[in-house]
Amino acid sequence: MVISPISSIGAGHAIAYTAAMADLLSPLEWFFVVLLAVVPLLGLGFHLWIMLLGHGKASPQAEDKS
Incomplete structure (x- = not known):
């Protein structure tokens, strides 16, 4: 079994x-x-904030067409 240098230091x-x-x-x-x-x-x-919260709103252009 290979012991890594970090584990050989020990918790102490x-x-x-x-x-x-x-x-x-x-x-x-x-x-x-x-x-x-x-x-x-x-x-x-x-970017996640904009993607998840920003696309739920209708754009002003979409409101004008309807």
């Missing part, structure tokens, strides 16, 4: 693993990592 070493991750990138780089993760999620939420 979670703080050491977090410190190692913090040293991986600078705070400015972490800001951009989080930004690049949040922006697409916000875009997805916005």
Whole structure:
């Protein structure tokens, strides 16, 4: 059975693993990592909001024709 490096750290070493991750990138780089993760999620939420709630309304052009 192959043991992954993360599981070999163990639950007691979670703080050491977090410190190692913090040293991986600078705070400015972490800001951009989080930004690049949040922006697409916000875009997805916005598009779903428009698709699910925006198309239920009749357009002004459809009201004029009837």
